[in-house]
Amino acid sequence: MLREEELKTFVDGTTQYFEVAAQQPATIGSPYLLEGEPAMHDYTGIISVSGKREGVVYFTAPRAMLTVLLMKMQENDFSHESMRDLVGEVANTISGNARRDFGHDFVISVPSVLTGDKPDIPHKPGARSFVIPINWRSHSAKLVVSLT
Amino acid sequence: MSTDSNADGGRRQVRLLIVDDSNIVRRRIERSQRLGEIEVVGTASNGIEALELARRTDPDLVTMDLTMPQMDGIECISRLIELKPSMRILVISALADKATAVQAMEQGANGFLHKPFTDRQLNDAIAELIF
Amino acid sequence: MQLPGADRSRRLLAAGAAAAVVTVMALVLIAGFRLATQIRSSLGVLQATSALQTYPAVIAQQLAALRGQLDTLEYTGHVHAELGATIHKFNQALAVIERRRGLDPAAMRRVGRLWRAYRPLLAPVLAFSAEPYDDTDTGSSLSAAGRAYDAQVRRAQLFAQEHARELHGRLAALAAELQARTAAAAARLRTLLLAGVLTVLGLAAAALYLQIARTRHERAAREAQEQTRDILKTVREGFFLLDADYRIGAVWSEALTRLFGRNDFAGLAFEELLRDRVSAETLATAVKYIRLLWGERARENLMKSINPLGQLEVSMDNGRGGRESRYLQFDFHRVMGPKGVKHVLCAVGDITSNVLLARELQEAQENAHSQLDMMVGMLHADPLQVSTFLDSASAGLKHVNTILKEPARTDAEFRKKLAGLSRELHSIKGEASALNLMSIAQRVHHLEDMVGELKGKSELTGNDFLPVVLKLDELLAHLRGVREMTARLVTLKDGSPEPGATMSVPQLRVVPAEQSGAPSALERPARGGGELATMLQQLAAKLAQDHGKRITLTLSGLGEVPDAYLATIKDCVIQMLRNAAVHGIEPSEARRATAKPEAGEVRVDFHRSEKGYELLFQDDGAGLSPEALKQAAVRKNILTGEEAAALDNRAALALIFRPGFSTREEVSMDAGRGVGMDVVARAVYALGGKIGVSTNPGRFTRFKIALPEASQAPAVA
Incomplete structure (x- = not known):
């Protein structure tokens, strides 16, 4: 059962990423439980988790948000590849940071990136999925934590 | 820094190799060093590429991601140290647990910087390693 | 703590002081002895000189007496003998003085010369041994020899009378000089003795002071040692030093004994301290970390931040033959010497109670999840009612989730959710209460409390809703548990093997309104x-x-x-x-x-x-x-x-x-x-x-x- 501090680790990791990488913190919207398939944004970075916990953690964001984020990071490459790269890096950073609380046995994969609004997310059966809307500037992304 | 045989008489620039599977991160590190005394001699997106580049470019300093496809950072560190024991290695990773840091240090890393990082944190971490 | 260097120098000082006392005493004694000897011999001479001074007058008197005897023709024999003795004594005394060195030689010579002038006159007098008188019937008279003798005596007497004062004066001057010299020597001796005594006293005082200081210092050192021992005995943390071979030093705090249930730490490898108490993997990480502490590579802050032993679960003998888990916290501080890291100071604390407390809190929360409390009340509840309730509660909670799902960024948008959440939860709680499903009612009540608290918060953000969504998740899980339990109970009660029985029951209720x-x-x-x-x-x-x-x-x-x-x-x-x-x-x-x-x-x-x-x-x-x-x-x-x-x-x-x-x-x-x-x-x-x-x-x-x-x-x- 996911504890509040654990969920908070992911949430804080995400908001902090924006603060550090783009000098402007993100805030979170109202969290809720995932029912069925979530509405996905254009790009989704997925980390598979194994070991102590199993499941997936993913960050899904619209192209517009990623574009602004790249600009804030002084990037000037706004290609499809760059978007994929960024969304994967965000997912990787959030999950990697979570090891601070989960420990070494929280094994995370190299990020994989899916695009399109109907990607097939490999949810682990029995995992509980929490959706945390991430609001940054006028944009909204989602962090989904789905762990046993 | 140890002085190398190919020192060109004047003060030698520190040669930096950047290893990260993310293009964006690689470019960020590269950009942050554009004006300094550091010369970026190469960038690699995985361990195998990093080893090959290191052989060719003889870097003094390497920034090293850990979670990468094809030879992860930990293994790459020990190979690089074998190649050139005086090489300084700064691990830049999102993996925030202590055992990972100890493991990296044990393999021969000299410093550890957590992702996400600011330019300032990056410069401080590098400065601590080379000066 | 002992300071051997300072102690040795202090000891050397004391020994030096003692040696100085002895030396000074010896010097004073030798010098004093010589002065005293000198004074003693001076006193002999002085005595002789004093005696000599009287002799010129005595000689003059005796010569006068001899003349008187001769005048009255009386027996001269014993006066003559006395004179001889006096002159002999004078010569003897003079010889004593003359042997004495250092007296004014001129004065000495003058005395000698004057005395030599006496001698030719005295010698014939002393040499006379005949009968000076001729006795006749008519009386006695001087014989010829007698007359000559008388004349010699007369001459000598005159000379003696004339020069007695002078000789006396010269001898007195000599005596005075001698006296002065002796007094000076005595004064020197006094001064010397005084100086010696003072020096010795000073040295003794210094030695005493040093001794006192040493005693005090020793006491302070002993106290410091005792304090160190007391600290090591009482401190709650286990303290020890690791050397460059990663071995424990000779001193450690007693808490270490309590923590590890052993006493043989001296020289023990750090690895051995943890072996069989932690997993092989953890042990390997710990050993790697300890090695890194000695490395040039590791800076203090970095090392602190990657300490993997901040909360270490170790398996310990529980004293009853079994094992138990304890949680230890290791802190490492490097002790720098001139040649890099000299020791690593290690502090170990037992944080088991903290960890267990945190865990208990968590377990208490999760226990609220246990199946036991579901059973209570449910045994009496009608499974059909429960099932109906579960359906409506699930629908209600679904609605709660829908309310949560509404996008929100501002305080007002977040706040708007609260009323709806409260209403929905309150109604579910009422039903649960009515069915006496207290495990559910309590959970909903708790969730409702959370929502109620949010109403009082000034600036609502998404973070405030994290506990709500977690609680909601837990509640849904609980409802699933209750549903399973109900199914099992129905199976038990009805003897029906069909687990889905309760799920289908609500449909039976669909009865046309007309009927x-x-x-x-x-x-x-x-x-x-x-x-x-x-x-x-x-x-x-x-x-x-x-x-x-x-x-x-x-x-x-x-x-x-x-x-x-x-x-x-x-x-x-x-x-x-x-x-x-x-x-x-x-x-x-x-x-x-x-x-x-x-x-x-x-x-x-x-x-x-x-x-x-x-x-x-x-x-x-x-x-x-x-x-x-x-x-x-x-x-x-x-x-x-x-x-x-x-x-x-x-x-x-x-x-x-x-x-x-x-x-x-x-x-x-x-x-x-x-x-x-x-x-x-x-x-x-x-x-x-x-x-x-x-x-x-x-x-x-x-x-x-x-x-x-x-x-x-x-x-x-």
Whole structure:
């Protein structure tokens, strides 16, 4: 059962990423439980988790948000590849940071990136999925934590 | 820094190799060093590429991601140290647990910087390693 | 702590002082001895000189006496002998003086010369040995020899008389000189002795001071040592030093013995300290870390931040032959020497109680999840009721999630969710309470509390809702557990092997509305009004017990409730019953005081009316006070003071249907959250019905609900 501090680790990791990488913190919207398939944004970075916990953690964001984020990071490459790269890096950073609380046995994969609004997310059966809307500037992304 | 045989008489620039599977991160590190005394001699997106580049470019300093496809950072560190024991290695990773840091240090890393990082944190971490 | 260097130098100083005392004493003694010898010999000479001084006069006298004898012709023999003796003594004394060196040689010479002048005159006198007298019959007279002798004596006497003073003076001068010399020597001796004594005293004082200082220092060192020992004995952490071979040093605090249950730490490898107490992997990480501490590579801050032994689970003997888990916290500090890291100071603390406390808290939270408390109450509950409830609760929680899902960025948007969440949760809690499903009711109550607390927060953000969504998740999991449990119970009770039995039961309730009036239908009393009646009686009994009141509940016509209204009617009656029990019915003593029967009476009557159906709910409690309602509305910022004053009694009573209204301040499981009657009103309005309230303060409160004809379609909970 996911504890509040654990969920908070992911949430804080995400908001902090924006603060550090783009000098402007993100805030979170109202969290809720995932029912069925979530509405996905254009790009989704997925980390598979194994070991102590199993499941997936993913960050899904619209192209517009990623574009602004790249600009804030002084990037000037706004290609499809760059978007994929960024969304994967965000997912990787959030999950990697979570090891601070989960420990070494929280094994995370190299990020994989899916695009399109109907990607097939490999949810682990029995995992509980929490959706945390991430609001940054006028944009909204989602962090989904789905762990046993 | 140890002085190398190919020192060109004047003060030698520190040669930096950047290893990260993310293009964006690689470019960020590269950009942050554009004006300094550091010369970026190469960038690699995985361990195998990093080893090959290191052989060719003889870097003094390497920034090293850990979670990468094809030879992860930990293994790459020990190979690089074998190649050139005086090489300084700064691990830049999102993996925030202590055992990972100890493991990296044990393999021969000299410093550890957590992702996400600011330019300032990056410069401080590098400065601590080379000066 | 001992300082061997300082101690040695202090010891050397003391020895030096002693040596100096001895040397000074020896020097003083030698010099003193020589001075004393000198003075003694001087005193002999002085004595001789003193004696010599008298001799010139004696010689002169004796010569005079000799002359007198010769004049009177008397016997000269013994005067002659005396003179001889005197001169002999003089010579002897003079020889003593002459042997003495250092006397003024000129004075000496002058004495010698003068005395040599005496000698030629004295020598013939002394040499005379004949008979000086001629004795005749006529008398005696000087013989010839006598006359010569007399003349010699006369000459000598004259010379002696003449020079006695001079010789005496010269000898006196010599004596004076000698005297002065001796006095000077004595003075020197005194000075020397004094200086010696003073020096010795000074040295002795210095030695004493050093000795005292040393003693004091030794005591301080001993005290310091004792303090160190006391610290090591009492400190709660295990302290020890690791050397460059990663071995434990010779000194450690006693806590270490307690922590590890052993005493042989000296020279023990750090690895051995943890071996078999932690996993091989952890041990490997620990050893790697310890090695890194000695490395050039590792800076203090970096090392601190990557310490993997900050909370280490170790397996220990529990003293009863078993093993137990303890949690240790290791801190490492590098002790730098001139050649890099010299030691690593290691501090170990036992943080087991902290860790366990945190874990217990967590477990207590998770235990709320355990199946045991689900069982309580459920054994008595009708599985069908429970199943119906679970369906409606799940639907309600789904709605809660939908409310959460509404996008929100601002405080206002977040705040908007709260009222809906509270309403929904309150209603679920009421049903759970009514079915005595306390494990669920408590959880919902807790969640409702969380939402209630958020209302009081000033600036709401998404973070505030994290615990809510987690709790919601937990609640849903719990409901799933209850559902499984119910299925198993049904299987047990019915002996039916079909696990899905309960799930299909709600469908059986779908009975056409037209038939609802027929009480003959077998299932109706059991699954409709009868079921509701039983449940309400149980709830009334429970409420009475919880609030220390006595309640008689009279129900009529509930069998008439069409299925389409059953859920709503049930919710409404539950809520009104709770309100009556909490707010309306007075405690028994209060009722006795006002001559009312001790048991409060609550009547519920459902019947057909001209336009459809009517539900009357009446209690004989304290009634409603329009004034109290107005005040409460003002207090809760629902109305301003002026608005409240403008309300007539009817409008004031209607306040209880306003969202967020309650007349009770404190929160209990049953009522008082201000979401009681508004839920009822909302449900009634949703069915196209009306609700009204009338009261007689002190006598009764009556709610009247009018509902239209039931539609054909069965309602979904």
